[in-house]
Amino acid sequence: MVTPGPPPFGGGGFDFFDFMFRIFPFIFGIVFIIIVASFIMNGARYFKNARTPRSSVYARVISKRMDIRHHSGSHHDNGSGFVNSSGSSRTYYYITLEFDNGERKEYLDVKHLYGLVAEGDEGYAAVQGDWIVGFEREVGQTP
Missing domain, CATH: 1.20.5 (Single alpha-helices involved in coiled-coils or other helix-helix interfaces)
Known part of the structure; x- marks a missing residue:
């Protein structure tokens, strides 16, 4: 065996x-x-x-911030000593509003308002859910 x-x-x-x-x-x-x-x-x-229905509320811009998210691809040495990398990034813009009752809320800027408003601006903000979709500065405010 x-x-x-x-x-x-x-x-x-x-x-x-x-x-x-x-x-x-x-x-x-x-x-x-x-x-x-x-x-x-x-x-x-x-x-x-x-x-969500749009609503227009009187508010003041308290702050603005950017969130940059990076997405990287594959990285490899192609034999010449150089590393090839691919990737992308996306920037999300947020605007924080303060309302007459003292409540503050941060909204995602989906209509490219980030460069059009400044901290301290007061006026009517059009909000839709978690998005800010419009801002009309109060007459008498300077840009």
Whole structure:
């Protein structure tokens, strides 16, 4: 009777590659679910804001801020010593308003008002959900 020898490439203990091939589908599935959930949540937020009726409120611009988000692509050495990289960035603009009752709220600027208003401006702001869609400076205010 022939007894089998040890398995090739080492002992019969923990096999890292076998473990990775077994766990990869789970990791891939979790990442896929997170990406799909992100798209659904962003779409739901967009439709919620788009369906909200516009309202015009008297307010003062308290602050403005930018949020720059970077998305990088693959980085690799093409053999010449230079690293090729691709990526993009997107800038989101926010305007914080203070209302007559003292409440403050930050709105996403979807109509490119960021450069047209200054901190301290007072006037009528058109808001729609979490978006600021218009601002009419009060007569007598200077730009």
